[in-house]
Amino acid sequence: MDAYLIEWGSLLLRWLHLIVGIAWIGSSFYFVWLDNSLKPPTDPALKAKGVGGELWAVHGGGFYNPQKYLVAPAHLPDELHWFKWESYSTWLSGFALISTLYYLQAGSYMVDPSVAAISPGTAVAIGLGTLAGGWVVYDVLCRLLINRSQLLFGIVYYAFVVAVAWALTHLLSGRAAFIHVGAMIATTMSGNVFFWIIPGQKRVVAAMQRGDTPDPMDGIRAKQRSYHNNYLTLPVLFCMISNHYAFTYTHAHAWAVLALIILAAVLIRHFFNLRHKGAVRWEFPAAAIAILAGVAVWLAPAPRVASTGTAAPTLADIQPIINARCTACHAEKPTLMASAPAGVLLDTPQRIEAQAQRIHDQTVKLKAMPLGNVTGITDEERMKIAGWFEGR
Ligand code: HEC
Incomplete structure (x- = not known):
């Protein structure tokens, strides 16, 4: 029952997280595109009103003419739309999801004894510490480097993220390490909205209501941080889907795999940001594709080794291994899960045969x-499965 409830919780939370995440990232992409595409107004009346940029767009059968004011309009409108719940609800649903999947099941999802023999409690503490610590480091770097080049900031922060990836892949299971790098960056993005962007906007609005001139620094800071958020979206999304691709996070140098993929993602985002401004610079996506292709070649499986003279293990030899190590989860009525994960059933010889390739790949x-090797498979048993697969 508990496992069944966890499955429903994870289904509903993941669904919600995707929906609100799409709303957040969608509005982030839209506003960065808008900002980069604005042209100074030609109409003197608009200039006199303090409009610094405008554009025309058509969407869903309507014509739109957004105008951006330098700092703020002279008078506040009665109704002002804020964009904050997209971000807050993404973080809240994401935190609930990571708690359900990882923190409530830390023994199987976070701890990998072959990486580090830590307790589930320690693993959870490392996870939570990463989310909070990641924000603190980013925020300090931002304050120190606000007046310096954004490229310098980017390089320093990237080095920090890679260091975190290195540390986590030496402490947690690969999947938990990748998801926590993503969750750390995503927490930082929400922190930007919650601690800086929205409070800055509130100060601007309050100053205007008092009849004072708003401090332009609030706008500059908010813009800087929302630009950072924009570059961070693609890396975060990769981390979120990485859990479905074990060949990325199980590699011996998984931290370097992650570092390269994050770099490629940032380069692709940079291409789009430049393109909105009218500069088409193909060297950025070309570099990103070269990096991804390099990673693909690097991770390619080694060719099969020809089997040695001894008789290969048969299905009958490996079935007891599968029964002992896998069917607690992968059976029609599993004992450790509510239903067979990924729909993979390994409780009959026919089913084992049908899944041979996937069993070999995963094991x-x-x-x-x-x-999390909760059923304690041995290296010898893994070798037997390899022998059976190659001798088929
Ligand atoms: C503690 C429960 C548990 C045990 C024991 C377990 N698995 Fe899994 N297995 C899972 C979960 C959970 C997933 C889904 C992983 C995901 O969502 O990426 C999975 C997924 C899989 C997949 C599909 C992976 C894919 O992405 O195609 C295969 C194949 C698989 N397991 C094989 C095995 C084999 C073989 C064993 C025994 C050597 C085994 N499992 C033992 C929980 C378990």
Whole structure:
């Protein structure tokens, strides 16, 4: 029952998280595009009103003419739309999801004894510490480097993220390490909205209501941080889907795999940001594709080794291993899960045969299964599965 409830919780939270995340990232993309595409107004009346940029767009059968004011309009409108719940609800649903999947099941999802023999409690503490610590470091770097080049900031922050990825892949299971790098960056993005962007906007509005001139620094800071958020979206999204691709996070140098993919993602985002401004610079996506292709070649599986003279293990030899190590989760009525994860059933010889390739990949090549090795498979048993697969 508990496992069944966890599955429903994870389904509903993941669904919600995707929906609100799309709303957040969608509005972030839209506003960065808008900002980069604005042209100074030609109409003197608009200039006199303090409009610094405008554009025309058509969407869904309507014509739109957004105008951006330098600092703020002379008079506040009665109704002002804020964009904050997109971000807050993404963080809240994401935190609930990571708690349900990882913190409530830390023994199988976060701890990997072959990486570090830590307790589930320690693993959860490392996870939570990463989310909070990541924000503190980013915020300090931002304050120190606000007046310096944004490229310098980017390089320093990237080095920090890579260091975190290195540390986490030496402490937690690969999947937990990747998801926590993503969750740390995403927490930082929400922190930007919650601690800086929205309070800055509130100060501008309050100053105007008092009849004072708003401090332009609030706008500059908010813009800087919302630009950072924009570059961070693609890396975060990769981390979120990485859990479905064990070949990325189970690699011996998974931290370097993650570092390269994040770099490629940032380069792709940079291309789009420049393009909105009218500069088409193909060298950025070209570099990103070269990096991704390099990673693909690097991670490519080694060719199969020809089997040695001894008789290969048969299905009958490995079935007891599968029964002992896998069917607690991968059966029609599993004992450790509410239903067979990923729909993979391994409780009959036919089903084992049908899943041979995936069993080999997950158990031998990636060592991603058994999950967190909760059923204690031995290296010898993995070798037997390899032998059976190659001798088929
Ligand atoms: C503690 C429960 C548990 C045990 C034990 C376990 N698995 Fe899994 N398995 C999972 C979960 C959870 C997933 C889904 C992983 C995901 O969402 O990425 C999964 C997914 C899989 C997949 C599909 C992966 C994919 O992405 O195609 C295969 C194949 C698999 N397991 C094989 C095995 C084999 C073989 C064993 C035994 C050696 C085993 N599992 C033991 C929980 C378990």
